[in-house]
Amino acid sequence: xxxxxxxxxxxxxxxxxxxxxxxxxxxxxVKDANVNDRDRMQDLLAQEKYLTWAYTTxxxxxxxxxxxxxxxxxxxxxxxxQRQIFNGMFKxxxxxxxxxxxxxxxxxxxxxxxYQTQFPFPTRLEQQGTQQGTQQYGTQQQGFQQGTQQYGTQQQGFQxGTQQYGTQQQGFQxGTQQQGFQQGxxxxxTQQRSPQTGAFSTTxxxxxxxxxxxxGYGRPH
Amino acid sequence: xANGAMHPITEKDLSYIKDQMSWELLAAKKAYQYAxxxxxxxxxxxxxxxxxxxxxNLERVLQHLEQHVQQTxxxxxxxxxxxxxx
Numbered sequence: 001x002x003x004x005x006x007x008x009x010x011x012x013x014x015x016x017x018x019x020x021x022x023x024x025x026x027x028x029x030v031k032d033a034n035v036n037d038r039d040r041m042q043d044l045l046a047q048e049k050y051l052t053w054a055y056t057t058x059x060x061x062x063x064x065x066x067x068x069x070x071x072x073x074x075x076x077x078x079x080x081x082q083r084q085i086f087n088g089m090f091k092x093x094x095x096x097x098x099x100x101x102x103x104x105x106x107x108x109x110x111x112x113x114x115y116q117t118q119f120p121f122p123t124r125l126e127q128q129g130t131q132q133g134t135q136q137y138g139t140q141q142q143g144f145q146q147g148t149q150q151y152g153t154q155q156q157g158f159q160x161g162t163q164q165y166g167t168q169q170q171g172f173q174x175g176t177q178q179q180g181f182q183q184g185x186x187x188x189x190t191q192q193r194s195p196q197t198g199a200f201s202t203t204x205x206x207x208x209x210x211x212x213x214x215x216g217y218g219r220p221h
Numbered sequence: 222x223a224n225g226a227m228h229p230i231t232e233k234d235l236s237y238i239k240d241q242m243s244w245e246l247l248a249a250k251k252a253y254q255y256a257x258x259x260x261x262x263x264x265x266x267x268x269x270x271x272x273x274x275x276x277x278n279l280e281r282v283l284q285h286l287e288q289h290v291q292q293t294x295x296x297x298x299x300x301x302x303x304x305x306x307x
Contacts, residue, residue, distance in 0.1 A: 067234055088264065
């Protein structure tokens, strides 16, 4: 019943884009001190949240194997119920959720993509849709170089080139932010693995050419 | 419990078992009562579901405890190692 996701609607409220679902509810127009449906659901939701937390704690402390399995089972059902109650409340329109700012999203994406140089293993992230010039939401297509995914191949990580950035900018909707974004991206490092030694090293692309920075296991100095 | 060996339930385990059964009982009763109070059919169905699921959870723990007690008693009467020592 409540399991399936409903299609959310969007509205601007107090300068924020909010996501919600509108549906005629059984709530009284003028609410009094009596507990209403929303209160009941809220209470059940809080209860499930508490139970999942409590089971987690108990499982961490458990020594008895069979007991641990039982707790895990109960934990799973509580978590499932929590989800169902949340979906139910959302469907009833009792949850309005502010949508994250697109600029903040892409900022976070960029920030953590820069941390790729610190990944201990070659990345398996794939470039999404840059070449196709897709119509998708701009944040998805920021400069991951499509390429090899397997271990031991020459280039892992992502490569930044001006050509990709041309494509990317078209797909990106944020306006003034593109500039800073692009400049930041030019300082990305590329992690490479030497075919001879198998060791990782990091190339820092400064825009002035490449310099090699040997860096142990791919960790920049 | 697997392969016949009795794993003892520690004091800590037992206190968690007690807690869990109390939580689950409360959760089941509360959701059941809410289901009777609400006028919304969708909410009611969900609340009954929640109530039943919590009762099942309680039963699961209770059943385990019962098995454990039975086995401990058997082991006690036949003298095959009591489970009181850690």
